[in-house]
Amino acid sequence: MLDVDKLTLLREVAVHGGISAAAQALRTTPSNVSQQLRRLEGALGIALLEARGRGVRLTPAAEALVRRTEDVLAILEEAEAELAEQRTGRGGGPSGAREVRLVGFHSFAVGLLGDVVARLGRSAPGLRLVFEEREPEGALAEVLARRADIAVVDEYAGYPRPPAAGIVRIGIGHEPVVPYLPAGSGAAAELDWAMEPESSDAARWALGLCRSAGFEPRVRYVSPDPSVHRRLLELGLAAAFLPATAAAGLPRRVRAAPDLPGGLHREHALVLRRGTERSAANTACRAAIAAAFGAAIAAHDAV
16 A cells, blocks of 8 residues: 655655655755655655755656646645545534634735634634644645645736646636825935835836836835835835735825836635535634634725
8 A cells, every 4th residue: 555644755855856855845854854755655666756966856657646646635635625524524613623724925914814704703713723823835835835725825927826736716806006106206216215125026016017117216215014115105104015905095195106017916816625614613724814804895895
């Protein structure tokens, strides 16, 4: 009988592109991963990895095995969800509360997490939500490693997130993003800007828009926290791209940049492991996130 744990290790090497990256995602050592995979090769009597430069790559037999492993893991996830339902009943209960581990990026945590928790308290009082802040790349790794059940991620036009085997992506809507200028300021090209770190998709997207408009933004303030950008904007110290969930209640004297495009947005999506998307606990959590997101966008549009 094939060892599911060892098959999962092989899948992680395929997903992350190497033994070291897989070990890091699983919070173990490369030597442990290598040892377990050698044992799997011995049990199967076939090579699964071959040298490629300083790393390794999967053999054709290993790639075929990983495809089968994805199916096996999805079936096991579904079975686990069904057993959880039988133990606790739909919606959970005081004697059998269920837990959903959610990860998401900073502006989701600041703008929407409280509403999600409140909605779940009403719709699924037996459900216990555990949240940890993670940027999208790290959030996806947490889901793949089964340390999280659902990840909230964002995507910017021109920067789609690569597909991952064994992952289901569910879009929940678009959030307007507006380039704002301080009150009484000059043209966007003449101002200091607050942006996210240069390595982020948000910063690359914003820089691309500015360059397409014919200027190189003078980025003086770098922070992953949009509330920092907002405060600098309100004080008249910097221009900033603000998503709708971070822009509620901005002073009217702040204005959208006339020399940058309108109608900009980012997309929000949920990612889950295949086989878990129909579990009642995950479904309740997904519904609360979608409702909170929809309410926030409706409030923004009503202003």
